Amino acid sequence: MRKQTKVEIWVGIFVLMSLLALSYIAFQVSNFSGWKERPTYEVSALFDNIGGLKTRAPLKLSGVVIGRITAIEIDPVSFKARVHMNIDQEFNQLPVDSSVSILTSGLLGDQYVGLDPGGDEEVLEQGSEIEMTQSAMVLEELIGQFLVKFSESD
Amino acid sequence: MTEKTEILIEIKNLTFSRGSRKIFDDITLSIPKGKITAIMGPSGSGKTTLLKLIAGQLQPDSGEVYVEGLNVHQLSRKKLYQLRRKMGMLFQSGALLTDLNVFDNVAFPLREHTKLPEKVIYALVLMKLQAVGLRGAKNLMPSELSGGMSRRVALARGIALDPEMIFYDEPFVGQDPITKGVLVKLIKTLNDSLDLTSVLVSHDVDEVMQIADYICVISEGKLIAEGSKETLQHESTGYVNQFIKGLPDGPVPFHFPSVSYAEDLEASRKKGGLI
Amino acid sequence: MNGFQSLMQEIGRTFLEKVAVFGRGFLFILSLFSAMPSALLRVDLLMKQIYVAGVLSLPIILMAGLFVGMVLSLQGYNILVEFNAEEAVGSMTALSLLRELGPVVGALLFAGRAGSALTAEIGLMRSTEQISALEMMAVDPLKFVYAPRFLAVVIALPLLVLIFNALGVFGGYLVSVSWLGVDDGAFWSQMSSQVDWHEDVVNGMIKSVAFGLLIAVVALFQGVNAIPSSEGVSNATTRTVVHSSLGILGLDFILTSIMFN
Structure with missing residues (x-):
């Protein structure tokens, strides 16, 4: 039965390698x-x-990932975009007056949500809504604004 | 056959065909217990197929096969496998498991079907190998054996579980005279000492005549003769005579069916042939 | 009219034959699954087959993984460096490997190495009457021969793909960090921020299990249905490689469109 032992040793090595x-x-x-x-x-x-x-995009605090976007929908009342995000439980001391903004990593990189902590005593918890938001910068709008200002100053 | 002999295997009105070719057409024969029965016939007459039908590996188109009174083709898989433990089969090629050595090949049925301790298995395997004279070859791999030796190992494996019947599929084909002699002796002694029922499929007349108690001859899907070897040897006419004596011409013509030679030549001349 | 009739007859017969092959294949798969419990009980047989399918495929998988990873990052670097984004070479290499190349290339190599060997082995066992002999010894070839091999292939491929992927990433690291001078920290941090455990790693693993099932079914089916002659077995071996390779690529497209859409 020495052959079987050799087989078993090799299979063991194989499984160990894959682990x-x-x-x-x-x-x-x-x-x-x-x-x-x-x-x-x-x-x-x-x-x-x-x-x-997009969903699954990171939520970052000072550049550190603390959560992820889980869903994006249109709020039926205000017709604005409601973004739902899950924050890791270990970051449960975030002030309720924190603000979020949609940022871009690098010039052409993916977009993510950045969180700026406020100074309130109360903290964000399950179901809270963050009031202060700053939208994404849309390149076309930026250029449009720039052109308008340029022609006004003319 | 005397009235007293017990019948072990009974084949009734068996018909089997492969595609459109009828291999067996309404065959009825019985195989007595404790004897060596030879089934003979020319190559391609489906003798091996008959063994597979008896063992339940193939299903007949119609007819029944009874082994120990059980209809083989009506048995459940489990019952059939139980029955097969009482059967040993020696395949033409030996059919040893190529990744096991001689010892493990013979030990294989014991290990699969019994819970015997390894010591007992060792003793049993040595005994079986001794019976076929290959105890010294127990550590060889099947690829290192000659054809005759693999058949003997396969024989040892076939008798490992002490079966009640053993089937030999063309045991003498392609063997030198010495090996043939060894196999003849083995089949005979095993049959007598283990009280086996042997069924031998072969077309080697000389060897069969030495050992068979009872002979059936099959040709063109029909059973054309059966009886003891003396009866068949005294048959002086027809197909059986040609087969037993090995005559080149007779009821089975030497020439493959064709138009007459003269017509063939005439046709080739018209085409501008050589003649 | 006669020609038309025989043409129709030919088409009909071919169609029915193909249907029959599918039917037989389906029944074969069913019987394989019914034999799974007994195959799991025979650890000794399973071990041996994992050795044959998995351990013996290790050398080719190790080499191929390393080289595929190295080539990927070399090519990726040359493209990304034009956009000053060469740090992304790590995430690009890892994503390509985990999502596509690991499972697909691993499975293709495995089909060529282990699948063909499996078909040839079964075909030879049939042509040398070993399968018949097992049946005569009241040993069910389904439980003793087919099911352990099936299970071993399905287990071995995902493990091989894991090893392939890990070595591919390592190969990419060697080329881009040690040779081309990409920053070590940026290489790994880009990679781990881009590669998602569930979406990329787990999905890649699911793919490799699916490919393992495919190769096992094709190889066994071809072996069992091979004409028991040397020519028949060699044809069946070729068919195993061709059918499972095409099957892997087709299945990969289907799985990718389900997983990453």
């Missing part, structure tokens, strides 16, 4: 955060214009 590969991919290559989703709480914000923002 190593899996953990390498999980921790070094991807943003693996456990099999279960970490506990989060959901807040939302109304934007005039979300530009090219």
Whole structure:
């Protein structure tokens, strides 16, 4: 039965290699955060214009990812875009008067939501709405504004 | 056949065809217990197919096969497999499992079907290998064996579970005279010492005549003769005579069916042929 | 009229034959699944087949993974450097590998290495009457031969793809960081911010399991239905490689359009 032992050792090595590969991919290559989703709480914000923002885009505080966009819909009352985002439970001390703005990473990069903390004692919690928002910069509008100002000053 | 002999395998009105070709047409025969029965016939007459029909590997178009009184083709898979444990089959090529060595091949049915401890299996396998004279070859791989040796190993494997009947599919084909002699002796001694029922499919008349108690001859899908070897040897006419004596011409013509030679030549001359 | 009739007859017969092949294939798959429990109980057989399918495919998978990763980042670097975005070479390499190239190239190599060997082995076992002999020894070839091989292929391929992917990323790291001088930190941080565990890694794994199932079914079916002669077995082996390769590419398109849309 020595042959069977050799087979078993090799299969063991094989499985071990693939487990190593899996953990390498999980921790070094991807943003693996456990099999279960970490506990989060959901807040939302109304934007005039979300530009090219997509679901799963990151929510960043001082450049650190603290949450993700989960859904984007049109608010039936105000006809503005309502953006829902999940924030990791460990960041549960964010002031309620924080503001969010839609930013772009780099000149042509993906859009994300940036959060600027306010100074209030109260904190954001499940279901809170962030009041202060700044919409995405749309390149065409910027150019349009620039042209208008340019012709006014003329 | 005397009245007293017990019948082990009974074939009734068996018909089997492959595509449009009828291989067996309404065959009825019975195989007595404890004897060596040979089924003979020319190449391509479906002798191997008959063994597979008996073992339930193939389904007949019509007719029944009874083994120990059980209708093989009506059995559930489980019952059929139980029945097969009482059967051993020696395939033409030996059909050893190529990734196991000789010892493991013989031990294979024991390991699969019994829970015997490894020590007992070792003893049993050595015994079976001793019976076929290949105890010394137990560590060889099937690829290292000659054709005759693989057949003997396969025979040891076939008797590993002490079956009640054993089927030999063309055991003598392509073997040198010495190997043939060894196999003849083995089949005979195993049959007598283990109280087996042997069914032998072959067209090697000389070897069969040495050991068979009972012979059936099949040709063109029909059973054309059966009886003890003395009866068949004294048959002096017809197909059986030609087959047993190995005559080149007779009821089976030497020439493949064709138009007459003269007509063929005439046709080729008209086409501007050589003649 | 006669010609038309025989043409129609020919078409009809071909169609019916194809339908029959599908029917047989479906029944074969069903019987394989019914034999799964007993295959899982026979750890010794399964081990051996994982060794044959998985361990013996390791060398080609290791080499191919490394080189595919290296080539990807070399090409990616040359394009990205024009936009001053060479830091993105890591995420580009990892995404291409995890989503597409790992599962697809891994499965194609596996079909050529292990799938063809499986067909040839089964075909030979049939032509040398080993399968018949098993049946005669009251050992069910479905449980003893087919099911363990099926399971081994389905288990081995995802593991091989994981190894392929990891080595590909490592190859990309070697080329872009050690050779072309991309910043080490930027390489990894871009990669881990772009590569999503669920969307990219898990979906890639699902693909490799699907390809494993496909290769196992095709290889076994071709082996079982091979004409038991040396020519028949070699034809069946060729068919295994062709059918499973085309199947992998087609299935990949379908899966990609479901997963990433």
